[in-house]
Amino acid sequence: MICQEVKKYKYIFGPVPSRRLGRSLGVDIIPFKTCSYDCIYCQLGKTTNKSIQRMKYSTVSDVLEEIRAKLKESPAPDFITLSGSGEPTLHSSIGDIISGIKEITPIPVAVITNGSLLWMPEVRRAVSGADVVLPSLDAGDKEMFQKINQPHIGIAFEKMLKGLKLFRKEYKGQIWLEVFLVRGVNDSESEVLKIATLMKDIRPDRIQFNTVARPAADRSVRAVPMERLKKLAEIAGAEVISGYRKSHTTHKKVSKGSEVLAIIGRHPCSIEDIQEGLQITHDRAEKYLAELLREKSIIAKDVEGRIFYSMNVFKDT
Helix, strand or coil: CHHHCCCCCCCEEEEEEECCCEEEEEECCCCCCEECCCCCCCCCCCCCEECCCCECCCCHHHHHHHHHHHHHHCCCCCEEEECCCCCHHHECCHHHHHHHHHHHCCCCEEEECCCCCCCCHHHHHHHCCCCEEECECCCCCHHHHHHHHCCCCCCCHHHHHHHHHHHHHHCCCEEEEEEEECCCCCCCHHHHHHHHHHHHHHCCCEEEEEECCCCCCCCCCCCCCHHHHHHHHHHHCCEECCCCCCCCCCCCCCCCHHHHHHHHHHCCECHHHHHHHHCCCHHHHHHHHHHHHHCCCEEEEEECCEEEEEECCCCCC
């Protein structure tokens, strides 16, 4: 049975198909749902440990050893991406992990962050070694910030915004700013214009509009229709994130059921996501998913006509 397989990797998963980064090898250095936000749209569910306390949640050498091993056994991904189960900048040694990766491989390093801690000088320094940093800005004022991101009490809207501006002044790499829009919440033209005004000082290299594509923490959250999303993106001079950016590299079509479970545990996926990320056939992906469903290790959810698979967190309760 799949769940009885020994998990080879604790900190890495994938590669997974990313709509922004191609085939992305995920590096997950934070315990599940340890985050400074509790965003209503989060695909991983409600935040269970809302915190701004930075700690050494995982050992740097252990994380780097797993990356070395994975890169030896699989073709190179397009990016190595620090993301996953929580806010990666909460790891107090994220800077050492980034520099360690750069010593191992020339593959570019990305950090997907909510950007909430960039007001801390030590956080800005720590992530400065990454090739691309992808922070978020979903609100144009403090009221919407509270409504959609539900931040830790120690993060004021003005503080978060100041951090993004300071990071832009200091950081020499690429900043791809994501704006996540939710239907009926922050998708009005007036809200988008507020965000667009703030971006003038942040000056990201790319502005990327996104919306719901997977099951969200708040069941009432709905996607902004694509035509509407495109119209709003034009207002802000942004691009729309839509569709998986396929890699041009050739990959071995091999995988294990445990790899499927590792991806789903951190990143709700469709069967197409599994196929593309692990480069396996539809039949093999379907076989693994069926077995995981029988074991009740995962659950299936319908999101506007598409089926996504996520970890069954209630299996052992």
